[in-house]
Amino acid sequence: MSKVSNEVGARHPPGARYLREFGKPVPRERGDFTWVYLWGAPLRIMHWVAALCIVALVISGLYVGRPYFATTGEASAHFLMGKFRFVHFTAAAVIVMTGIVRVYWLFAGNAFERLPALFPMSPRNMRSMFKVMRTYFNFQTQDQPHFVGHNPLAQWAYTSVYLLMTVLVITGFTLYGQSAPTGFFYHLFGWVPGLMGGLQIVRLVHHALTWAILIFVPIHIYLAIRADYVERAGIVSSIITGGRFVASDDEFEDIDLAAGKSRPWPAE
Amino acid sequence: MLSPSAHSWIEGETLGEHLEEHGVSRRDFLEYCAELSVVLGVGSALAPKMAHAIEVQKRPTVIWLQLQECTGCVESVIRTENPSIGDLLLDVISLDYQHTLMAGAGTAVEKVKAASMAANKGKYLLIVTGSIPTNNDDMYVMIGGKTARSVLEEAAEGCAAILALGACAFWGGIQGARPNPTGAVGVRDIIKNKPIVNLPGCPPIGDTVTATVVHYLTFGALPEVDREGRPLFAYGERIHDQCSxxxxxxxxxxxETFDDKGAREGWCLYQVGCKGPATFSPCPIFKWNNRTSWPIEAGHPCLGCTEPHFWDTMTPFYGRLPDVAGFGIEKRVDTIGASLAIGAAAGVAAHATMTVMHQIKRRRATDQVPEAHENAGENNG
Incomplete structure (x- = not known):
């Protein structure tokens, strides 16, 4: 699928001179690449707000779970735990709002963002998922199936994170509600301790899932950067600008560039 | 029965008359009622009404069953805040049957109980301490030749309401902890058709019992309860939110440890396993042994004994979170979580190294800069 040559055509971009000077092949024609807009603004804003919230929540949450430094002197002179709890509860409220935006966008977003896209479980998708997994183990990146959006393995990981966050929010607000037994959250999540077998179990689940997030974050960042490195298609910037570059002649599992329309996995 | 009466109950005598007979002044009695009204959270303005309601009572009958238990609850209840009047109240409520405290024994008292239940059918209050064993045909507790379950069912049949006193009557107590060999359960698991108020604790504070009984006498109804059937006047707030x-x-x-500076300065016991944040109980307000002290004030973390299944869910008592079983030895969630997170980071580093090595190798082998790179260059141009 090579469309490169060392000839310099009439319609070459100015950058071609530099490519030649460095001994690099110069693309023959313009328009071999298409910029595909994937992620709507609400999704991108949600992503970054949630990312900041997760940083704040993990730092403050680990302190609330196990205070790693303490104050001395008169108690009235300090409010350390109070401040950490304030940060934790505020970030929690914000991340719930991003969740609400995401739920809305499950119905208002494009084909890559809608609810069905979260569950790529057709046989073809399952095969693709195992192919992706295989290349993660044998490093034969050329065998990896190409996707404009998320590959099914990545999508399942993100869907799991959504579920994880839902459980974290429910257990978190259950614990939060305990301080006001006549309040809204106490009644809204009153069923949770009974279901899980006691408040301490709720606490344990909330705490353990924090570690699950801490395991997810480095893997997520790594694989995003790795995809950029391997595919060189501006994938990391797609969560900032909303789009990425795709080669027109590349074969994608989830989009038909020639037909000019996407065919995300659930449609199969 | 608790403080033997100088003269026995006269048929038809009201509680007010009976108290007067015992030398309890009107002033003392009103003070007591004011205190109880505060405990119940109904406001001291209701104290006169309460006093009147109690005064005109004519010997309400209470049957007290002790099933699978240690009698610790009784020990606690006879140490109510105002023993002279509180005990007299319990005396006057005609506690017709109470294993530990009654003088009689054997067939005679069983007959008294049966007679009392028949005579007061539909009116008497039933207090239960202890759990009900359900394994092996309920045979683990036998009283007067009957199983605990049938004793309870018989007594519950004609009662007006049940006070389930202590952790055992609430959910099974220590014998109901895993693996629960006797199949111990609480009153609410056996009796479904009667109003039940749970007064949990191991043991509960005596004042909660007196206050609940007085509430019942005053308003003719049981106090408002939470989701677990515990009266809100006592169990409405977490220990954590009332803690000194x-x-x-x-x-x-x-x-951090029981002999450090923080322990001497009276700092928070959160790090040594205090379950105050998960426990609804009146301990910080009512306190114990005539308002002397309570565990956290004395420097010991709360065990969470008013919560269901606390032997299983609140342990380890000196740890913040439950242990995670299934890892050979039981481990703290932080140990497991941190190991996995470090493992993930190490895995990422190793995988990244391998990816880079393979990519370099592949690009050298094909002797070509990957297309995407050049094409991107064009587009940018």
């Missing part, structure tokens, strides 16, 4: 050491929690001052 709460300021140290908010300030970030914690006891």
């Amino acid at each position: 050491r709460r300021a140290h929690f908010d300030a970030g001052q914690f006891v």
Whole structure:
């Protein structure tokens, strides 16, 4: 699928001179690449707000779970735990709002963002998922199936994170509600301790899932950067600008560039 | 029965007359009622009404069953705040049957119980301490030749309401902890058709019992309860939110070991396993042994004994979170979580190294800069 040559055509971009000077092949024609807009603004804003919230929540949450430094002197002179709890509860409220935006966008977003896209479980998708997994183990990146959006393995990981966050929010607000037994959250999540077998179990689940997030974050960042490195298609910037570059002649599992329309996995 | 009467109950005598007979002054009695009204959270303005309601009572009958238990609850209840009047109240409520405290024994008292239940059918109050074993045909507790279950079912049949006193009657107690060999359950698991108020604790504070009985006498109804059937006047707030050491929690001052500076300064016991944040109980307000002290004030973390299944869910008692079983030995969630997170980071580093090595190798082999790179160059141009 090579469309490169060392000839310099009439319609070459100015950058071609530099490519030649460095001994690099110069693309023959313009328009071999298409910029595909994937992620709507609400999704991108949600992503970054949630990312900041997760940083704040993990730092403050680990302190609330196990205070790693303490104050001395008169108690009235300090409010350390109070401040950490304030940060934790505020970030929690914000991340719930991003969740609400995401739920809305499950119905208002494009084909890559809608609810069905979260569950790529057709046989073809399952095969693709195992192919992706295989290349993660044998490093034969050329065998990896190409996707404009998320590959099914990545999508399942993100869907799991959504579920994880839902459980974290429910257990978190259950614990939060305990301080006001006549309040809204106490009644809204009153069923949770009974279901899980006691408040301490709720606490344990909330705490353990924090570690699950801490395991997810480095893997997520790594694989995003790795995809950029391997595919060189501006994938990391797609969560900032909303789009990425795709080669027109590349074969994608989830989009038909020639037909000019996407065919995300659930449609199969 | 608790403090033997100088003269026995006269048929038709009201409680007020009976108290007067015992030398309880009107003033003392009103003071007592005012105190109870505060305990119940109904406001001291209701104290006169309460006093009147109690005064005109004519010997309400109470049957007290002790099933699978240690009698600790009785020990606690006879130490109510105002023993002279409180005990007299319990005396006057005609406690017709109470294993530990009654003088009689054997067939005679069983007959008294049967007679009392028949005579007061539909009116008497039933207090239960202890759990009900359900394994092996309920045979683990036999009283007067009957199983605990049938004793309870018989007594519950004609009662007006049940007070389930203590952790055992609430959910099974220590014998109901895993693996629960006797199949111990609480009253609410057996009796479904009667109003039940749970007064949990191991043991509960005596004042909660007196106050609940007085509420029942005053208003003719059981107090308002929470989701677990515990009266809100006593179990409506977490220990954590009423704690005298709460300021140290908010300030970030914690006891790390029981002999450190924080322990001497009276700092928060959160780090040594205090279950105050998960426990609804009146301990910080009612306190114990005539308002002398309570566990956290004395420097010991709360065990969470008013919560269901606390032997299983609140343990380890000196740890913040339950242990995670299934890892050979039981481990703390932080140990497991941190190991996995470090493992993930190490895995990422190793995988990244391998990816880079393979990519370099592949690109050298094909002797070509990957297309995407050049094409991107064009587009940018």
